Amino acid sequence: MQLLSSLRRVLIGFEGKSSPLVTAAIMPRRRKHGGKTFQADGSDPFALQNVVKKIESFAPRELAEPWDNVGLLVAPTTPVPIKRVLLTNDLSEVVLEEAVNDVSPQLIISYHPLIFPSFKSLNSRNWKERIVSTLAERQIGLYCPHTAWDAVEGGVNDWLAGAFGPNATVGPLKHHGGGANLKAVYALFRNAEEADKAIADLNSALSCSVNSVVQRDGKICLKIDIENEYLCLPYIRPALDVHIANQQTVSARENAGVGRMVNLKEKITLQQAVELVKGHLGLQDVAVAVVPEEKYEESLIQDIAICAGSGGSVLKGVQADLYFTGEMSHHEVLDAVHKGMHVILTRHSNSERGFLQIAKEHLKRLMPEIEFVVSSKDKDPLETK
Numbered sequence: 001m002q003l004l005s006s007l008r009r010v011l012i013g014f015e016g017k018s019s020p021l022v023t024a025a026i027m028p029r030r031r032k033h034g035g036k037t038f039q040a041d042g043s044d045p046f047a048l049q050n051v052v053k054k055i056e057s058f059a060p061r062e063l064a065e066p067w068d069n070v071g072l073l074v075a076p077t078t079p080v081p082i083k084r085v086l087l088t089n090d091l092s093e094v095v096l097e098e099a100v101n102d103v104s105p106q107l108i109i110s111y112h113p114l115i116f117p118s119f120k121s122l123n124s125r126n127w128k129e130r131i132v133s134t135l136a137e138r139q140i141g142l143y144c145p146h147t148a149w150d151a152v153e154g155g156v157n158d159w160l161a162g163a164f165g166p167n168a169t170v171g172p173l174k175h176h177g178g179g180a181n182l183k184a185v186y187a188l189f190r191n192a193e194e195a196d197k198a199i200a201d202l203n204s205a206l207s208c209s210v211n212s213v214v215q216r217d218g219k220i221c222l223k224i225d226i227e228n229e230y231l232c233l234p235y236i237r238p239a240l241d242v243h244i245a246n247q248q249t250v251s252a253r254e255n256a257g258v259g260r261m262v263n264l265k266e267k268i269t270l271q272q273a274v275e276l277v278k279g280h281l282g283l284q285d286v287a288v289a290v291v292p293e294e295k296y297e298e299s300l301i302q303d304i305a306i307c308a309g310s311g312g313s314v315l316k317g318v319q320a321d322l323y324f325t326g327e328m329s330h331h332e333v334l335d336a337v338h339k340g341m342h343v344i345l346t347r348h349s350n351s352e353r354g355f356l357q358i359a360k361e362h363l364k365r366l367m368p369e370i371e372f373v374v375s376s377k378d379k380d381p382l383e384t385k
């Protein structure tokens with residue numbers, strides 16, 4: 001109750017003014033101090049928290065689907081400066097071997113999450129448990145963006161839409177709406193110890209994203225992005241000051257959302273569409289299902305519905321001339337062609353992996369001090385023989 005009344009006081013105090021905490025959080029300049037590079041706000045660019053913050057400035061976790069398990073899934077027990085990051089679509093045992101023996105990263109970004117809430121033990125009984133145990137033993141962090149990268153503007157689905165060139169309009173099949181009520185809670189802590197405890201408590205108890213900024217006087221300001229701000233109050237009780245603001249970053253992303261619809265200004269044939277997809281993804285072959293009674297070489301395409309990965313459920317019921325996704329079940333394909341939609345399937349991860357090079361460029365621009373390496377071992381498990 002005491003915190004609630006002090007919160008109300010803080011809110012009244014801040015009304016109509018620009019919060020100094022907010023100002024500190026949005027000034028990302030760099031400066032040198034004692035041979036070490038720091039951001040203008042005093043934060044260390046190699047600190048894991050900062051790297052996560054930068055990753056999420058490209059694609060916030062809030063863009064991910066509610067069922068997904070995205071974000072920092074494994075963190076070292078002691079702080080390790082992040083100098084090199086390995087990017088992979090899937091963290092298989094082969095890719096882990098590449099990480100340990102060749103690349104030596106302090107952080108792995110694996111597009112697909114390795115851990116879901118069904119994970120109940122770490123007994124090395126299966127490959128996923130072995131991988132997580134090895135990461136923990138070797139102090140390697142693991143970040144998984146998955147559907148946040150699918151949804152974000154300029155993400156995986158927009159990269160797929162790029163196959164059809166600039167002569168088209170592109171928009172999400174379903175716009176992201178989760179950010180409409182998102183709040184930013186700024187909490188000021190007197191020292192790193194108190195702030196770290198609050199971060200750990202918040203991350204283990206709630207679905208929220210937490211970033212920290214060191215103030216000039218050594219105090220730590222936490223920015224907590226959360227839908228229901230009152231849920232986080234018990235975890236920030238020791239805070240000296242609390243300020244709540246409406247969050248603009250996610251709701252302003254009006255071009256983010258599930259899947260994409262491409263409307264071509266000029267129609268192309270199904271055959272041309274297939275060639276464009278193969279060229280864009282660097283594939284020798286794709287699987288194609290043609291609508292009965294139509295011809296592969298002649299059938300004209302204007303609207304293309306796209307979904308990275310497994311598109312069956314997202315594309316179900318969507319009207320288009322063509323579905324373009326990684327995989328669909330036999331029955332989903334049959335259903336689509338009988339409803340008048342041609343289908344291009346690339347195999348699941350072939351519709352995702354090529355984005356790693358684009359992600360690498362985005363991340364390098366955000367974190368020029370850090371080396372990003374795309375895995376050379378990561379590949380789709382299915383091959384054509």
Ligand SMILES: [Zn+2]
Binds near residue numbers: 348352
């Ligand atoms: Zn996938």
